[in-house]
Amino acid sequence: MRILSGIKPTGNLTLGNYIGALKHFKDFQDSGEVYIFIADLHALTLPIDPEFLRDNTRDVASFYLASGLDPKKTTIFLQSSVSEHAELNAILQNYLYMGELSRMTQFKDKSAKLKQSAIGLGLFAYPVLMASDIVLYDADVVPVGEDQIQHVELTRDLVKRFNARYGEVLVEPKYQMNKVGARIMSLTDPSVKMSKSDPKGDIFLKDDLATIRKKIMSAKTDSGSEVKFDKENKPGISNLLTIYASIKGMSIEEAEKQFTAARYGEFKKAVADAVIEEIGPFQERYKQIRESGEYLAVLREGAQKAKQIAHQTLKRVQNAVGLLNIDEL
Secondary structure (H helix, E strand, O other): OOOEEEEEOOOOOOOHHHHHHHHHHHOOOOEEEEEEOOOOOOHOOOOOHHHHHHHHHHHHHHEEEEEOOOOOOEEEEEEEHHOOOHHHHHOOOOOOOHHHHOOOOOHHHHHOOHHHHHHOOOHHHHHHHHHHHHEEEEEEEEEOHHHHHHHHHHHHHHHHHHHHOOOOOOOOEEEEEOOOOOOOOOOOOOOEEEOOOOOOOOOOOOOOHHHHHHHHOOOOOOOOOOOOEEOOOOOOHHHHHHHHHHHHOOOHHHHOOOOOOOOOHHHHHHHHHHHHHHHHHHHHHHHHHHHHHHHHHHHHHHHHHHHHHHHHHHHHHHHHOOOOOOHHH
């Protein structure tokens, strides 16, 4: 089984990114071939400062290693280091249609915040590049957050369409989502996702531990005093329960039972303790890796490994659609 996933280096990563992705990537390492990349080409779909992008890319690579990814078991690389991503994207953009792309929830949400004249083609065609990322490595499984399921489903549609025309050329992927913690919400507004852009509502992975504790203790709660999972009536408490259960590796029901007699303050303290107990050592590993620069060799070696697989897929697609390979003539 081949597993593929990636993270965009577009903002300071949050506890939501850790729970939804980083914490679980290492769990796949003994399940098959794992490819984890940094989606830096995707980061260009909206304006971003070049120095921030470079710095954040270094952070994501270091976070990957700090989370327990082993370069001997997992291929870790930069998307932009493997030119086949862009080359395959140029071909596959002809097999997805404007109507499909315009219906994508992420595009509608992001473009709604922009002037019509400022909506770039890259933002509109984001799902084509994401589909190229996935099929390039013949991925069987794609671990995703809840907001990315639609993109994987569109990739499946693309594969079916392409294979119906050219034969069994591409592998049809399936998504996999965590049972608990697939969507961590803002601490200040639990109706919206923790999203890298709210200093008070987001817990950033580089926040010092005192700041993390303060944010959790200040998290918005709900009326009443019962610690109970109820997204509709207790969104704040439900979010904190999700965080606690995810960090502790238990079900929501098990977490609820621990706090049946607890008051909100006591419950928040337990959540803060659990987060700090996990994030503290993670931050120490991150700092050591970031300062040593060991991630650079990992990215170089990973790109070489990834390119070998990606090149094979690209050639297979080029041959299928009728592009002449003069090197083989």
